[in-house]
Amino acid sequence: MRHRTLRCERLRLRLGFWAGPGLLRRIAPINANDFGEGRGQCIDRYYIERFLAEHASDVRGHVLEFSDDVYARRFGGDRITRIDVLHRTADNPKATIVADLACGKDIPSDTFDCIVCTQVLHCIFEVEAAVRTLFRVLKPGGAVLVTDAGIQKLDSVDLKNGEECWRFTSLTLRRMFEEVFPADQVDVKAYGNALAAVAFLHGLAVEDLKREHLDYFDRDFEVSLSLRAVKPKGPSAG
Amino acid sequence: MTAKGLLTAVLPASARRWLRRQPLRAQRLLLGDSLLYRQITPVDSHWGGRRGQVVDRYFIERFLAEHAEDVRGHVLDFGDDAYARRFGGAKVSKVDVLNLTADNPHATIVANLSYGEEIPSDSFDCILCTQVLLLVYDLRPAIRTLYRILKPGGVLLLTAPGIQKISRGDMEIGGEYWRFTSLSIRRLFEEVFPAESMEVKASGNVLAATAFLFGLAVEDIRRKDLEYDDPDFEVSVSLRAVKP
Numbered sequence: 001m002r003h004r005t006l007r008c009e010r011l012r013l014r015l016g017f018w019a020g021p022g023l024l025r026r027i028a029p030i031n032a033n034d035f036g037e038g039r040g041q042c043i044d045r046y047y048i049e050r051f052l053a054e055h056a057s058d059v060r061g062h063v064l065e066f067s068d069d070v071y072a073r074r075f076g077g078d079r080i081t082r083i084d085v086l087h088r089t090a091d092n093p094k095a096t097i098v099a100d101l102a103c104g105k106d107i108p109s110d111t112f113d114c115i116v117c118t119q120v121l122h123c124i125f126e127v128e129a130a131v132r133t134l135f136r137v138l139k140p141g142g143a144v145l146v147t148d149a150g151i152q153k154l155d156s157v158d159l160k161n162g163e164e165c166w167r168f169t170s171l172t173l174r175r176m177f178e179e180v181f182p183a184d185q186v187d188v189k190a191y192g193n194a195l196a197a198v199a200f201l202h203g204l205a206v207e208d209l210k211r212e213h214l215d216y217f218d219r220d221f222e223v224s225l226s227l228r229a230v231k232p233k234g235p236s237a238g
Numbered sequence: 239m240t241a242k243g244l245l246t247a248v249l250p251a252s253a254r255r256w257l258r259r260q261p262l263r264a265q266r267l268l269l270g271d272s273l274l275y276r277q278i279t280p281v282d283s284h285w286g287g288r289r290g291q292v293v294d295r296y297f298i299e300r301f302l303a304e305h306a307e308d309v310r311g312h313v314l315d316f317g318d319d320a321y322a323r324r325f326g327g328a329k330v331s332k333v334d335v336l337n338l339t340a341d342n343p344h345a346t347i348v349a350n351l352s353y354g355e356e357i358p359s360d361s362f363d364c365i366l367c368t369q370v371l372l373l374v375y376d377l378r379p380a381i382r383t384l385y386r387i388l389k390p391g392g393v394l395l396l397t398a399p400g401i402q403k404i405s406r407g408d409m410e411i412g413g414e415y416w417r418f419t420s421l422s423i424r425r426l427f428e429e430v431f432p433a434e435s436m437e438v439k440a441s442g443n444v445l446a447a448t449a450f451l452f453g454l455a456v457e458d459i460r461r462k463d464l465e466y467d468d469p470d471f472e473v474s475v476s477l478r479a480v481k482p
Contacts, residue, residue, distance in 0.1 A: 221403050
Protein backbone atom coordinates (compact mmCIF):
# COMPACT_ATOMS: atom_id res chain seq x y z
CA MET A 1 0.00 0.00 0.00
CA ARG A 2 2.72 2.42 1.00
CA HIS A 3 4.57 1.37 -2.09
CA ARG A 4 1.68 2.28 -4.32
CA THR A 5 1.26 5.78 -2.90
CA LEU A 6 4.96 6.36 -3.36
CA ARG A 7 4.68 5.27 -6.95
CA CYS A 8 1.77 7.64 -7.55
CA GLU A 9 3.74 10.44 -5.97
CA ARG A 10 6.73 9.76 -8.17
CA LEU A 11 4.56 9.80 -11.24
CA ARG A 12 3.14 13.13 -10.18
CA LEU A 13 6.67 14.40 -9.51
CA ARG A 14 7.77 13.34 -12.96
CA LEU A 15 4.74 14.86 -14.60
CA GLY A 16 5.34 18.03 -12.73
CA PHE A 17 1.97 18.61 -11.09
CA TRP A 18 3.65 18.80 -7.81
CA ALA A 19 7.25 19.51 -8.57
CA GLY A 20 6.66 22.26 -11.07
CA PRO A 21 8.27 22.56 -14.45
CA GLY A 22 11.19 20.26 -14.33
CA LEU A 23 12.93 21.07 -11.10
CA LEU A 24 13.63 17.37 -10.75
CA ARG A 25 14.67 17.06 -14.36
CA ARG A 26 17.03 19.96 -14.73
CA ILE A 27 20.66 19.22 -14.08
CA ALA A 28 21.66 22.85 -14.60
CA PRO A 29 20.82 25.46 -11.99
CA ILE A 30 18.01 27.92 -12.77
CA ASN A 31 20.62 30.64 -12.62
CA ALA A 32 24.16 29.41 -13.20
CA ASN A 33 25.75 32.83 -13.65
CA ASP A 34 26.09 33.91 -10.05
CA PHE A 35 24.86 33.31 -6.52
CA GLY A 36 21.62 35.19 -7.18
CA GLU A 37 22.86 38.78 -7.22
CA GLY A 38 21.72 39.11 -10.85
CA ARG A 39 18.12 38.48 -9.83
CA GLY A 40 18.01 40.46 -6.60
CA GLN A 41 19.56 40.00 -3.17
CA CYS A 42 21.60 36.83 -2.63
CA ILE A 43 19.97 34.50 -0.15
CA ASP A 44 23.07 34.24 2.02
CA ARG A 45 23.40 38.05 2.00
CA TYR A 46 19.91 38.23 3.49
CA TYR A 47 21.11 36.32 6.54
CA ILE A 48 24.50 38.02 6.65
CA GLU A 49 23.11 41.53 6.51
CA ARG A 50 20.45 40.77 9.08
CA PHE A 51 23.17 39.55 11.43
CA LEU A 52 25.33 42.61 10.82
CA ALA A 53 22.36 44.92 11.35
CA GLU A 54 21.68 43.24 14.69
CA HIS A 55 25.26 43.85 15.75
CA ALA A 56 25.78 47.20 14.06
CA SER A 57 26.76 48.75 17.41
CA ASP A 58 29.91 46.60 17.38
CA VAL A 59 31.06 48.16 14.10
CA ARG A 60 32.91 51.18 15.50
CA GLY A 61 36.36 52.76 15.88
CA HIS A 62 39.10 51.12 13.86
CA VAL A 63 37.48 48.47 11.66
CA LEU A 64 39.03 45.72 9.56
CA GLU A 65 37.15 44.32 6.61
CA PHE A 66 38.07 41.98 3.77
CA SER A 67 38.30 42.75 0.04
CA ASP A 68 36.30 45.99 0.30
CA ASP A 69 34.81 48.32 2.93
CA VAL A 70 31.13 48.15 1.99
CA TYR A 71 29.78 46.54 5.15
CA ALA A 72 32.00 48.58 7.46
CA ARG A 73 30.69 51.82 5.94
CA ARG A 74 27.11 50.66 5.76
CA PHE A 75 26.78 49.28 9.28
CA GLY A 76 29.38 51.42 11.05
CA GLY A 77 28.44 54.86 9.74
CA ASP A 78 29.66 57.66 12.00
CA ARG A 79 30.94 55.30 14.67
CA ILE A 80 33.92 54.47 12.49
CA THR A 81 37.20 56.33 12.84
CA ARG A 82 39.30 54.29 10.44
CA ILE A 83 38.86 51.36 8.06
CA ASP A 84 41.51 48.96 6.87
CA VAL A 85 40.82 46.55 4.04
CA LEU A 86 42.76 43.31 3.97
CA HIS A 87 43.38 41.34 0.82
CA ARG A 88 45.56 38.33 0.22
CA THR A 89 47.00 39.60 -3.03
CA ALA A 90 48.26 43.04 -4.04
CA ASP A 91 45.93 43.37 -7.06
CA ASN A 92 43.02 44.84 -5.08
CA PRO A 93 43.13 48.68 -5.23
CA LYS A 94 40.96 48.96 -2.10
CA ALA A 95 43.38 46.93 0.01
CA THR A 96 45.32 48.82 2.68
CA ILE A 97 46.84 45.65 4.11
CA VAL A 98 48.15 42.86 1.89
CA ALA A 99 48.56 39.78 4.02
CA ASP A 100 47.64 36.15 4.41
CA LEU A 101 45.30 35.83 7.37
CA ALA A 102 46.57 32.34 8.17
CA CYS A 103 50.17 33.42 8.76
CA GLY A 104 49.16 37.04 9.33
CA LYS A 105 52.63 38.30 10.07
CA ASP A 106 52.14 41.75 8.49
CA ILE A 107 49.09 42.59 10.59
CA PRO A 108 49.86 44.38 13.87
CA SER A 109 48.50 42.95 17.15
CA ASP A 110 45.78 44.55 19.34
CA THR A 111 44.80 46.93 16.56
CA PHE A 112 41.11 46.70 15.65
CA ASP A 113 37.97 47.55 17.58
CA CYS A 114 35.96 45.46 15.16
CA ILE A 115 36.65 42.90 12.44
CA VAL A 116 33.95 42.27 9.85
CA CYS A 117 34.85 38.84 8.48
CA THR A 118 32.09 37.76 6.11
CA GLN A 119 32.49 34.70 3.87
CA VAL A 120 36.26 34.66 4.30
CA LEU A 121 37.12 31.63 6.40
CA HIS A 122 35.91 28.96 3.97
CA CYS A 123 38.56 30.19 1.51
CA ILE A 124 41.43 29.62 3.93
CA PHE A 125 42.93 26.15 4.12
CA GLU A 126 44.71 26.83 7.43
CA VAL A 127 41.51 28.10 8.95
CA GLU A 128 42.45 27.54 12.59
CA ALA A 129 45.57 29.66 12.17
CA ALA A 130 43.37 32.38 10.64
CA VAL A 131 41.15 32.34 13.72
CA ARG A 132 44.22 32.78 15.94
CA THR A 133 45.25 35.78 13.83
CA LEU A 134 41.77 37.29 14.21
CA PHE A 135 42.12 37.02 17.97
CA ARG A 136 45.61 38.48 17.99
CA VAL A 137 44.85 41.54 15.90
CA LEU A 138 41.68 42.46 17.82
CA LYS A 139 42.02 45.08 20.56
CA PRO A 140 41.05 43.81 24.02
CA GLY A 141 37.30 44.44 24.20
CA GLY A 142 37.04 44.38 20.41
CA ALA A 143 34.51 42.22 18.59
CA VAL A 144 34.79 40.02 15.53
CA LEU A 145 31.68 39.47 13.43
CA VAL A 146 32.01 36.35 11.31
CA THR A 147 29.67 34.80 8.79
CA ASP A 148 30.27 31.79 6.62
CA ALA A 149 28.64 29.11 4.56
CA GLY A 150 27.15 25.79 5.57
CA ILE A 151 25.51 24.91 2.26
CA GLN A 152 26.71 26.78 -0.79
CA LYS A 153 27.75 25.96 -4.33
CA LEU A 154 31.38 26.34 -5.32
CA ASP A 155 32.83 29.44 -6.84
CA SER A 156 34.80 28.00 -9.75
CA VAL A 157 37.14 31.01 -9.92
CA ASP A 158 37.99 30.65 -6.24
CA LEU A 159 38.40 26.92 -6.68
CA LYS A 160 40.93 27.50 -9.46
CA ASN A 161 42.80 29.96 -7.26
CA GLY A 162 42.91 27.37 -4.51
CA GLU A 163 40.49 29.25 -2.29
CA GLU A 164 37.45 26.99 -1.94
CA CYS A 165 38.21 24.71 0.95
CA TRP A 166 35.42 24.35 3.48
CA ARG A 167 31.80 24.47 4.39
CA PHE A 168 31.18 24.59 8.13
CA THR A 169 28.57 23.62 10.68
CA SER A 170 27.68 25.73 13.72
CA LEU A 171 29.74 23.31 15.76
CA THR A 172 32.93 23.81 13.70
CA LEU A 173 32.74 27.57 14.04
CA ARG A 174 32.05 27.33 17.76
CA ARG A 175 34.95 24.96 18.38
CA MET A 176 37.46 26.87 16.28
CA PHE A 177 36.71 30.11 18.08
CA GLU A 178 36.39 28.60 21.55
CA GLU A 179 39.93 27.31 21.23
CA VAL A 180 41.11 30.94 21.16
CA PHE A 181 38.33 33.11 22.58
CA PRO A 182 36.76 32.48 26.00
CA ALA A 183 33.71 30.24 25.51
CA ASP A 184 31.28 32.68 27.13
CA GLN A 185 32.31 35.34 24.61
CA VAL A 186 31.44 33.25 21.56
CA ASP A 187 27.94 33.36 20.18
CA VAL A 188 27.05 31.22 17.16
CA LYS A 189 23.84 31.18 15.16
CA ALA A 190 22.66 29.32 12.08
CA TYR A 191 20.06 30.26 9.48
CA GLY A 192 18.20 28.50 6.73
CA ASN A 193 15.99 25.59 5.79
CA ALA A 194 15.71 23.08 2.96
CA LEU A 195 13.94 25.54 0.70
CA ALA A 196 16.44 28.34 1.28
CA ALA A 197 19.30 25.88 0.67
CA VAL A 198 17.96 24.63 -2.63
CA ALA A 199 16.95 28.11 -3.80
CA PHE A 200 20.45 29.36 -2.99
CA LEU A 201 22.07 26.47 -4.87
CA HIS A 202 19.88 27.25 -7.86
CA GLY A 203 21.06 30.86 -7.83
CA LEU A 204 17.64 32.24 -6.92
CA ALA A 205 17.35 35.49 -5.01
CA VAL A 206 15.53 36.67 -1.90
CA GLU A 207 12.89 38.18 -4.17
CA ASP A 208 12.10 34.72 -5.56
CA LEU A 209 10.98 33.45 -2.16
CA LYS A 210 8.49 34.45 0.45
CA ARG A 211 10.06 36.28 3.34
CA GLU A 212 8.51 33.96 5.94
CA HIS A 213 10.06 30.99 4.15
CA LEU A 214 13.49 32.54 4.48
CA ASP A 215 12.98 33.33 8.14
CA TYR A 216 11.94 29.81 9.07
CA PHE A 217 14.90 28.01 10.65
CA ASP A 218 15.30 24.25 10.32
CA ARG A 219 18.28 23.21 12.45
CA ASP A 220 19.21 20.44 10.02
CA PHE A 221 19.80 22.95 7.23
CA GLU A 222 22.48 25.40 8.22
CA VAL A 223 22.74 27.45 5.04
CA SER A 224 24.42 30.42 6.67
CA LEU A 225 26.30 30.70 9.93
CA SER A 226 27.14 33.71 12.02
CA LEU A 227 29.44 34.17 14.95
CA ARG A 228 30.21 37.06 17.26
CA ALA A 229 33.21 36.80 19.56
CA VAL A 230 34.73 39.37 21.89
CA LYS A 231 38.36 39.47 22.97
CA PRO A 232 38.46 39.90 26.74
CA LYS A 233 39.91 43.02 28.31
CA GLY A 234 42.94 42.70 30.52
CA PRO A 235 46.31 40.99 30.22
CA SER A 236 45.09 37.45 31.01
CA ALA A 237 43.78 37.07 27.49
CA GLY A 238 45.07 34.44 25.12
CA MET B 239 15.64 56.10 -33.40
CA THR B 240 15.68 52.53 -32.10
CA ALA B 241 12.78 51.11 -30.13
CA LYS B 242 14.98 51.01 -27.08
CA GLY B 243 16.00 54.62 -27.54
CA LEU B 244 12.37 55.66 -27.95
CA LEU B 245 11.38 53.86 -24.75
CA THR B 246 14.26 55.49 -22.90
CA ALA B 247 13.12 58.91 -24.09
CA VAL B 248 9.44 58.39 -23.30
CA LEU B 249 9.35 56.27 -20.17
CA PRO B 250 10.50 57.36 -16.73
CA ALA B 251 13.36 55.39 -15.16
CA SER B 252 11.06 53.58 -12.73
CA ALA B 253 8.87 52.28 -15.57
CA ARG B 254 11.95 51.12 -17.49
CA ARG B 255 13.18 49.25 -14.45
CA TRP B 256 9.75 47.63 -14.09
CA LEU B 257 9.83 46.58 -17.72
CA ARG B 258 13.30 45.09 -17.42
CA ARG B 259 12.17 42.83 -14.62
CA GLN B 260 9.23 41.32 -16.51
CA PRO B 261 11.02 38.28 -17.99
CA LEU B 262 12.15 37.42 -14.47
CA ARG B 263 8.58 37.83 -13.21
CA ALA B 264 7.31 35.48 -15.88
CA GLN B 265 9.95 32.96 -14.89
CA ARG B 266 8.96 33.23 -11.26
CA LEU B 267 5.32 32.75 -12.19
CA LEU B 268 6.21 29.59 -14.09
CA LEU B 269 8.17 28.33 -11.15
CA GLY B 270 5.30 29.28 -8.90
CA ASP B 271 3.86 25.81 -8.82
CA SER B 272 7.13 24.15 -7.99
CA LEU B 273 8.66 22.29 -5.15
CA LEU B 274 10.61 25.42 -4.46
CA TYR B 275 7.56 27.32 -3.39
CA ARG B 276 5.62 24.69 -1.55
CA GLN B 277 8.10 22.58 0.24
CA ILE B 278 10.01 24.21 3.02
CA THR B 279 10.90 20.99 4.86
CA PRO B 280 12.29 17.81 3.28
CA VAL B 281 9.90 15.36 1.63
CA ASP B 282 11.53 12.57 3.64
CA SER B 283 13.43 13.51 6.79
CA HIS B 284 15.41 10.26 6.54
CA TRP B 285 17.54 11.55 3.65
CA GLY B 286 15.29 9.80 1.14
CA GLY B 287 16.04 6.40 2.63
CA ARG B 288 12.35 5.64 3.04
CA ARG B 289 11.74 6.25 -0.65
CA GLY B 290 14.68 4.36 -2.09
CA GLN B 291 18.44 4.74 -2.29
CA VAL B 292 19.86 7.85 -0.64
CA VAL B 293 21.48 10.12 -3.24
CA ASP B 294 24.95 10.32 -1.68
CA ARG B 295 25.02 6.51 -1.35
CA TYR B 296 24.69 6.34 -5.13
CA PHE B 297 27.98 8.23 -5.52
CA ILE B 298 29.67 6.39 -2.66
CA GLU B 299 28.69 2.94 -3.90
CA ARG B 300 29.58 3.78 -7.49
CA PHE B 301 33.04 4.81 -6.28
CA LEU B 302 33.47 1.65 -4.21
CA ALA B 303 32.27 -0.54 -7.08
CA GLU B 304 34.87 1.08 -9.35
CA HIS B 305 37.59 0.21 -6.86
CA ALA B 306 36.22 -3.12 -5.64
CA GLU B 307 39.48 -4.88 -6.51
CA ASP B 308 41.19 -2.83 -3.77
CA VAL B 309 38.89 -4.28 -1.11
CA ARG B 310 40.86 -7.37 -0.16
CA GLY B 311 42.85 -9.01 2.64
CA HIS B 312 42.53 -7.38 6.03
CA VAL B 313 39.94 -4.61 5.71
CA LEU B 314 38.98 -1.83 8.11
CA ASP B 315 35.45 -0.46 7.88
CA PHE B 316 33.64 2.08 10.04
CA GLY B 317 30.33 1.64 11.85
CA ASP B 318 29.58 -1.76 10.31
CA ASP B 319 31.10 -4.18 7.80
CA ALA B 320 28.44 -3.93 5.09
CA TYR B 321 30.65 -2.30 2.44
CA ALA B 322 33.66 -4.48 3.20
CA ARG B 323 31.55 -7.64 2.71
CA ARG B 324 29.63 -6.32 -0.28
CA PHE B 325 32.57 -4.99 -2.29
CA GLY B 326 35.25 -7.33 -0.95
CA GLY B 327 33.38 -10.62 -1.09
CA ALA B 328 35.73 -13.60 -1.06
CA LYS B 329 38.81 -11.35 -1.43
CA VAL B 330 38.43 -10.29 2.20
CA SER B 331 40.25 -12.42 4.76
CA LYS B 332 39.40 -10.38 7.88
CA VAL B 333 37.24 -7.35 8.62
CA ASP B 334 37.69 -5.02 11.54
CA VAL B 335 35.02 -2.47 12.35
CA LEU B 336 36.03 0.73 14.08
CA ASN B 337 33.59 2.72 16.14
CA LEU B 338 34.06 5.82 18.28
CA THR B 339 31.86 4.50 21.08
CA ALA B 340 31.55 1.05 22.64
CA ASP B 341 27.79 0.76 22.12
CA ASN B 342 28.08 -0.62 18.58
CA PRO B 343 27.82 -4.45 18.52
CA HIS B 344 29.63 -4.59 15.13
CA ALA B 345 32.68 -2.82 16.51
CA THR B 346 35.89 -4.81 16.93
CA ILE B 347 37.98 -1.69 17.60
CA VAL B 348 36.72 1.14 19.79
CA ALA B 349 38.90 4.17 19.20
CA ASN B 350 39.03 7.82 18.30
CA LEU B 351 40.67 8.13 14.91
CA SER B 352 42.39 11.39 15.85
CA TYR B 353 44.31 9.74 18.68
CA GLY B 354 43.92 6.02 18.04
CA GLU B 355 47.33 4.94 19.39
CA GLU B 356 45.74 1.59 20.29
CA ILE B 357 45.25 0.70 16.61
CA PRO B 358 48.34 -1.25 15.50
CA SER B 359 50.51 0.19 12.70
CA ASP B 360 50.84 -1.34 9.22
CA SER B 361 47.76 -3.52 9.73
CA PHE B 362 45.29 -3.11 6.91
CA ASP B 363 45.36 -3.92 3.21
CA CYS B 364 42.37 -1.66 2.69
CA ILE B 365 40.53 1.00 4.68
CA LEU B 366 36.97 1.92 3.73
CA CYS B 367 36.50 5.34 5.26
CA THR B 368 33.12 6.51 3.96
CA GLN B 369 31.49 9.62 5.45
CA VAL B 370 33.69 9.52 8.54
CA LEU B 371 36.01 12.48 8.21
CA LEU B 372 33.21 15.03 8.59
CA LEU B 373 32.71 13.78 12.15
CA VAL B 374 36.34 14.34 13.17
CA TYR B 375 37.29 17.80 14.37
CA ASP B 376 41.08 17.25 14.40
CA LEU B 377 41.53 16.24 10.79
CA ARG B 378 45.30 16.05 10.52
CA PRO B 379 45.93 13.53 13.33
CA ALA B 380 43.10 11.38 11.93
CA ILE B 381 44.69 11.39 8.48
CA ARG B 382 48.08 10.52 9.98
CA THR B 383 46.42 7.61 11.80
CA LEU B 384 44.86 6.36 8.55
CA TYR B 385 48.29 6.44 6.95
CA ARG B 386 50.00 4.77 9.89
CA ILE B 387 47.63 1.81 10.18
CA LEU B 388 47.66 1.01 6.43
CA LYS B 389 50.08 -1.70 5.35
CA PRO B 390 52.68 -0.51 2.83
CA GLY B 391 50.94 -0.96 -0.53
CA GLY B 392 47.56 -0.78 1.20
CA VAL B 393 44.76 1.35 -0.21
CA LEU B 394 42.57 3.97 1.41
CA LEU B 395 39.14 4.43 -0.17
CA LEU B 396 37.53 7.52 1.31
CA THR B 397 34.41 9.55 0.64
CA ALA B 398 33.38 12.85 2.22
CA PRO B 399 30.42 15.17 1.72
CA GLY B 400 30.52 18.54 -0.03
CA ILE B 401 26.85 19.47 0.19
CA GLN B 402 24.79 17.78 2.87
CA LYS B 403 22.30 18.61 5.58
CA ILE B 404 23.18 18.07 9.21
CA SER B 405 23.09 14.48 10.36
CA ARG B 406 21.21 15.02 13.59
CA GLY B 407 22.19 11.72 15.21
CA ASP B 408 25.90 12.26 14.58
CA MET B 409 25.64 15.88 15.66
CA GLU B 410 24.31 14.77 19.01
CA ILE B 411 26.81 11.93 19.59
CA GLY B 412 30.26 13.17 18.60
CA GLY B 413 29.54 16.28 16.57
CA GLU B 414 29.52 16.99 12.88
CA TYR B 415 32.09 19.43 11.62
CA TRP B 416 33.18 19.58 8.02
CA ARG B 417 31.98 19.77 4.46
CA PHE B 418 34.86 19.41 2.02
CA THR B 419 35.77 20.38 -1.49
CA SER B 420 37.99 18.38 -3.83
CA LEU B 421 40.63 21.00 -3.08
CA SER B 422 40.66 20.59 0.69
CA ILE B 423 40.64 16.78 0.47
CA ARG B 424 43.59 16.89 -1.92
CA ARG B 425 45.57 19.33 0.23
CA LEU B 426 44.86 17.50 3.49
CA PHE B 427 45.96 14.12 2.19
CA GLU B 428 48.94 15.46 0.24
CA GLU B 429 50.45 16.37 3.58
CA VAL B 430 50.72 12.65 4.37
CA PHE B 431 50.31 10.53 1.23
CA PRO B 432 52.53 10.99 -1.83
CA ALA B 433 50.67 13.16 -4.35
CA GLU B 434 51.20 10.76 -7.24
CA SER B 435 49.47 7.93 -5.36
CA MET B 436 46.28 9.96 -4.92
CA GLU B 437 43.17 10.23 -7.00
CA VAL B 438 40.53 12.80 -5.98
CA LYS B 439 37.16 13.05 -7.69
CA ALA B 440 34.04 15.07 -7.04
CA SER B 441 30.56 14.04 -8.12
CA GLY B 442 27.20 15.72 -8.24
CA ASN B 443 25.18 18.49 -9.79
CA VAL B 444 22.45 20.81 -8.68
CA LEU B 445 19.76 18.20 -9.26
CA ALA B 446 21.53 15.64 -7.11
CA ALA B 447 22.03 18.28 -4.42
CA THR B 448 18.37 19.36 -4.58
CA ALA B 449 17.09 15.80 -4.37
CA PHE B 450 19.50 14.96 -1.56
CA LEU B 451 18.59 18.01 0.52
CA PHE B 452 14.87 17.52 0.01
CA GLY B 453 15.05 13.87 0.99
CA LEU B 454 14.23 12.49 -2.45
CA ALA B 455 15.75 9.18 -3.46
CA VAL B 456 17.73 8.01 -6.47
CA GLU B 457 14.53 6.40 -7.76
CA ASP B 458 12.83 9.80 -7.80
CA ILE B 459 15.13 11.17 -10.46
CA ARG B 460 16.52 9.92 -13.74
CA ARG B 461 19.60 7.77 -13.30
CA LYS B 462 21.48 9.40 -16.16
CA ASP B 463 21.06 12.81 -14.53
CA LEU B 464 23.19 11.59 -11.64
CA GLU B 465 26.05 10.76 -13.98
CA TYR B 466 26.61 14.38 -14.94
CA ASP B 467 29.26 16.11 -12.80
CA ASP B 468 28.93 19.87 -12.46
CA PRO B 469 32.16 21.36 -11.05
CA ASP B 470 30.14 23.97 -9.13
CA PHE B 471 28.24 21.32 -7.17
CA GLU B 472 30.47 18.85 -5.41
CA VAL B 473 27.92 16.77 -3.53
CA SER B 474 30.31 13.92 -2.79
CA VAL B 475 34.10 13.88 -2.87
CA SER B 476 36.04 10.64 -3.17
CA LEU B 477 39.68 9.80 -2.70
CA ARG B 478 41.80 6.75 -3.42
CA ALA B 479 45.26 6.86 -1.93
CA VAL B 480 47.99 4.23 -1.67
CA LYS B 481 50.62 4.03 1.05
CA PRO B 482 53.98 3.49 -0.64
